[in-house]
Amino acid sequence: MLDFGCGAGHLFAYLKQQGFTGEYVGYDISPQLLQLARQHHPEARFEQRNILQSTVTETFDLIFISGVFNNDIEHNQQFMQKVLKILFPLCRQGLAFNCLSTYVDFKASNLYYFDPSVVFTYCKENITPLIALRHDYEIKPGVVPFEFSCYLKQTAILPRKNNYD
Numbered sequence: 001m002l003d004f005g006c007g008a009g010h011l012f013a014y015l016k017q018q019g020f021t022g023e024y025v026g027y028d029i030s031p032q033l034l035q036l037a038r039q040h041h042p043e044a045r046f047e048q049r050n051i052l053q054s055t056v057t058e059t060f061d062l063i064f065i066s067g068v069f070n071n072d073i074e075h076n077q078q079f080m081q082k083v084l085k086i087l088f089p090l091c092r093q094g095l096a097f098n099c100l101s102t103y104v105d106f107k108a109s110n111l112y113y114f115d116p117s118v119v120f121t122y123c124k125e126n127i128t129p130l131i132a133l134r135h136d137y138e139i140k141p142g143v144v145p146f147e148f149s150c151y152l153k154q155t156a157i158l159p160r161k162n163n164y165d
Helices: 010-017 030-042 076-090 116-126
Strands: 002-004 025-028 044-050 060-065 091-100 131-134 147-153
Touching: 002 076, 025 030, 030 044, 060 076, 076 091, 076 116, 116 131, 116 147
Parallel strands: 002 025, 002 060, 025 044, 060 091
Antiparallel strands: 091 147, 131 147
16 A cells, blocks of 8 residues: 555554554655654655656555645645546555545635535546545544545546536
């Protein structure tokens, strides 16, 4: 599995606690976080890699992207779309990612909030027709869900535009 934007390897630590025994690869652009990850998890592979500048040739059963799209940067929508277009062909089974949602009661100025319906439509029409979007889980009990996750499944069926309008 690939953990894109792996940081210090917290997902790997969680997966190990859950009994994960597969091959784990983490990509990140921060050398400091990768150094921490390698120190704490020498049995995993961590690479400094900017997929927008270098080609990735290996494939993975699953790809996870968590928190990568949260910071407000120039052209957030285009960045997310480009990352998904590059990574999705590299997964054999599926790709999961999360985003902060526009359906919140507070917005921080340094974070970017995606409209879940816009993300769903983009993925459905451009990446894969097999997509699930979950906006029903609480990060903290009793707090409005402030993020959503999308699960994109590999299929031979090509995506297509909505022609039902």
